[in-house]
Amino acid sequence: KNEVEQSPQNLTAQEGEFITINCSYSVGISALHWLQQHPGGGIVSLFMLSSGKKKHGRLIATINIQEKHSSLHITASHPRDSAVYICAVSHNGGATNKLIFGTGTLLAVQP
Amino acid sequence: DSGVTQTPKHLITATGQRVTLRCSPRSGDLSVYWYQQSLDQGLQFLIQYYNGEERAKGNILERFSAQQFPDLHSELNLSSLELGDSALYFCASSPSGRAGDTQYFGPGTRLTVL
Numbered sequence: 088k089n090e091v092e093q094s095p096q097n098l099t100a101q102e103g104e105f106i107t108i109n110c111s112y113s114v115g116i117s118a119l120h121w122l123q124q125h126p127g128g129g130i131v132s133l134f135m136l137s138s139g140k141k142k143h144g145r146l147i148a149t150i151n152i153q154e155k156h157s158s159l160h161i162t163a164s165h166p167r168d169s170a171v172y173i174c175a176v177s178h179n180g181g182a183t184n185k186l187i188f189g190t191g192t193l194l195a196v197q198p
Numbered sequence: 199d200s201g202v203t204q205t206p207k208h209l210i211t212a213t214g215q216r217v218t219l220r221c222s223p224r225s226g227d228l229s230v231y232w233y234q235q236s237l238d239q240g241l242q243f244l245i246q247y248y249n250g251e252e253r254a255k256g257n258i259l260e261r262f263s264a265q266q267f268p269d270l271h272s273e274l275n276l277s278s279l280e281l282g283d284s285a286l287y288f289c290a291s292s293p294s295g296r297a298g299d300t301q302y303f304g305p306g307t308r309l310t311v312l
Contacts, residue, residue: 117297128286130303131200137298173241177297183254184297185231188241 090114093174093189100196106161108192110174113155120186121148121159122173130173133159164196201225202304204289210310216277219307221289223270227302229253229295230272232264235306236285247272248295276309284311 092111100106110119121133134141134148136157141148145164150157161168171193175186201224211217223230232244243256247266258264261279266272276283286306292299 120301122303128306128308130288130290130306132300132302135298135300175241183246184229184292184295184299184301185243185246185254185256186233186241186301187243190240 089190090187091174091176091189093192095192096190098192098194100164100194102165102196102198104164104196106164106168106194106196108159108172108174108194110157110159110189111155112157112174112176112187114176114178114187116176116178117184118177119150119157120175120177121157122175124171124173124191126170133172161194166196166198169194169196200302200304202289202291202302204287204304204307206307207305208308208310210312211279212312213279213281215279215311216275217279217309219274219276219287219289219309221272221274221291221304223272223289223291224302227291227293228270229292229299230266230270231290231292231301232258232272232274233288233290234285235288236282241288244274246295253295279311281311284309 136150147160171191173191174189203222229248244258246254264274289304290301
C-alpha cells in the first residue's frame, strides 16, 4: 500500500463545476503539499498545509490531521485548470524535507 | 517562473553512457532536492543537499551520484545508463531544507536513453 493515496485517478468535469480531489496518507507528517503539473511537465507548488484550511483564488485546500486526510477543491472550474494535481507529504522529523508523492489526479475540464 | 533553473532541457543518449544534469537553486535557497518522474514509478525522491552537505537519500541507484557546490548549484550524474533511466528529472530548492519549507521546482530535464 502506498504511503500517500489519491482519488480519483482521473476526473472529467464541465466548466463551472465544483471539483474535489482527495488525499489520504499513512505516515506522520510535518506538512502536506498540493502540486500542479501541466502538460509539458512543469511543477508548481499550490499549497503547503500543516493544519486547517488555505485559500488562494478559486482553490481551497483543507487538512484533517486526526483523520490523515486532505482535500483540494476547485470552485467554478475552468479549462485552464486542466492538469495533474499531486499530493505530497513531508515526513515528520524535521531535519529533512524530502517529499513522498501520491500518484496524481488527472483533471480535464471541458468547456 | 520559480527561479530554479535546470539544464539541459532535453537529453538524448545511448545505453551505457554517462550524463550530467545541472540545477541552479533560487537565490537565497540553501537546499536542493533531486526527483525522478517516470511513467511506471511516478515521482520519487532521489537525494537532498543542504549548503553543500548531503542531508537525505532516497531510492537513488549506485550508478547515480550528486553533489552541491560552494556556489550552491547542484549536479546529478547518471552513469552506465539503461533504458529504464529514461524519465523526467526535477530539481527543487527551498530556503532551509527543513520539513515545512515550500519547495520550488525547476522545469525539469527530460532524459531519453536509446
